[in-house]
Amino acid sequence: MSSLNDYIKFSLDIEDQNIIFKDYFYKFLDDGLKYKIYTAELIQPACSFCGSVNLIHNGHLKTNIHYITANASQPIVIRLLKQRVKCRDCSKGSMAQSSLVNKYCCISNKSKLRILSALTEDRSMTSIAREHNTSVNTVQRVLASCSHRFIDSYDYLPEHLAFDEFKGVDRKLHFICLNGETHEVVQILRNRFKKDLLKYFGKFTPKARANVKTVTMDLNFYYQDIVRECFPNAKIVIDRFHMVQMLTRSLNSLRVTVMKKFGKGTREYALLKSPWKLYLKKFDDLEKLHPKYNWHYKDSLTQAQIVTEGIACDDTLVNAYNLLQAFFTALDDHDTEAIKEIIASKAQVGPLMHKTLLTFKHNLTAVLNGISLPYSNGCLEGFNRKIKQIERTAYGYSNFTNLLTRIRLEENKVKEKGPSNLLIA
């Protein structure tokens, strides 16, 4: 009962009734690989224009179709003869087509789906191409073909957004916007110029824009303008990690200035130089019981002793250190009153920290939102790491759209759908 045709179709999982398998054999081709070759005919039972079965057969078009295989060292090729017919009724010519492969293409749609699903994993395109016995160009084309599926609608925006930027193609900074709660990507834009951001968010309906309640960001001056212009109900939230970063940077620069006042080889210089990381930690987290010998300052000290003695070298440094510690505490307690006091502090804390505090003062409402509300850009940190990973696997992307599609593919793990709606290139 089972014919050769039925058997091959069963083993290759091909259901098209118009394909009839005739033969199979192994063959070594020019690239040195042993190919499994199946020959088949794709018949055209009726005219594709008028449906008439009154046809003149007009030869075949021979195509070699790369098919999926479990064993990459033995690629499968289907040598498909596509029937060409001419209709006796409408006298139009047509050629048989199948869902196995798109017109003018020699990669089967099943292979493309496999490639697409491989693209959702953290793998280089070269390795995907090798496994599926295609060229890297094919993999790139498959990637490009699904970019259109990430075109978003403009009638919804999440309540909480997070703005940031990341370094991508050609070391340029790209703008990224995440959903502050689910950490899904809302959008990645090629650049972060004000006019492009305004144009992008301007496309959303007023209702979508009114839905946004908070936007978390760093102290970039024009991000705030964008929020004021585009989101009438949104509170600006300064990312608390960014605030801490600004303060620790100021303390660091002050520490270096103080350190340089003492000559190399002095105990003060050594105490301020090598254990620099300790000055940026919370004092409560420092080791207070077990002293360790350090050859830099030739003494056994605990971490707490190092810091206490180190900052005592300079009054300004003491003030700046205490201010940072007070800031840490207030941040942990979400204590906005304490933050207000810190910002209004008149203590000598060095020029850079003074400037940082002034910046906080100018953005007081947004800074206090960052202290009291639970939203931060911490989620973006993880995301930036993911982008770096994708870029590292690919040895850098030269094409922004490809990078973007890949990021979103890996993020969404796109489900396999039927080839018809997926691979319309």
Ligand SMILES: [Zn+2]
């Ligand atoms: Zn016809």
